[in-house]
Structures are given as C-alpha cells and as structure tokens.
Amino acid sequence: MHPQTSSVQTLTPPTHPSTTHITIDSRTRPGLKHTVTLVNGNVRACTCEAGRNGRVCWHTRYVAKVRASQLAVARELHTRGWNTEQIATIWRDTVELLDGDRAAAADVLIAECGIQRAA
Numbered sequence: 537m538h539p540q541t542s543s544v545q546t547l548t549p550p551t552h553p554s555t556t557h558i559t560i561d562s563r564t565r566p567g568l569k570h571t572v573t574l575v576n577g578n579v580r581a582c583t584c585e586a587g588r589n590g591r592v593c594w595h596t597r598y599v600a601k602v603r604a605s606q607l608a609v610a611r612e613l614h615t616r617g618w619n620t621e622q623i624a625t626i627w628r629d630t631v632e633l634l635d636g637d638r639a640a641a642a643d644v645l646i647a648e649c650g651i652q653r654a655a
C-alpha cells in the first residue's frame with residue numbers, strides 16, 4: 537500500500553484540556569492498583585505511596601515512557617500517510633502494555649495529535 541501524501545494532516549495540540557486516569561497493577565501487592573493521572577497527556581500524579589508523598593514512582597515513569605514512544609510512533613505513521621483508523625489501532629495495541637484503561641489512554645494520544653477519530 538502506498539499512502540497518499542495529500543492525506544497527511546497537520547498535527548495540532550488539543551484545544552481543550554483533557555484528564556485521563558490509567559490504572560496499573562502493583563508489582564509488590566497483588567490485587568492492588570495504582571492510578572496515574574495525566575493532564576493533556578502529561579503525567580501529573582499517582583495514587584501510590586510514593587506518588588502521594590510527591591515523589592516520582594515507577595508507575596508515572598512507566599506511563600510517561602510508553603506514552604512518549606507511542607507518540608513518536610504515531611507521529612511517524614502520520615507523516616507516512618497512515619489514516620486515523622490505522623493509527624488508533626496501533627495505539628490501542630501498544631497501550632495494552634500498560635494493562636490499564638486502554639481506551640482512555642488511546643483517547644489522550646489521539647487528542648494530542650489532533651487527529652479526528654474515525655466515525
């Protein structure tokens with residue numbers, strides 16, 4: 537398949553602030569889940585002990601790392617003319633790594649790249 541360059545859209549930041557919560561299973565306490573909060577795609581807080589005390593925890597680092605790699609991949613795909621549906625599918629697959637709220641995380645990523653979701 538050869539994507540049409542004319543279909544490439546301009547990447548724009550979201551116009552409205554968005555807040556997303558991603559839940560991550562605790563590594564040390566089975567059954568316990570921590571919630572990482574993102575505002576406009578930026579990691580802001582975590583409900584774990586370290587996070588509640590204002591310290592950086594592995595949950596927030598992990599979410600930020602995965603998010604950064606997803607955005608990089610998405611932007612690359614976008615410039616190659618992938619359509620929104622294809623990119624959204626890739627995102628949902630990669631967000632699966634987080635083992636959390638996949639749909640919510642995908643929504644943030646889609647909003648960040650200013651791509652309209654396929655109807």
Ligand SMILES: [Zn+2]
Binds near residue numbers: 582583585587594
């Ligand atoms: Zn945490």
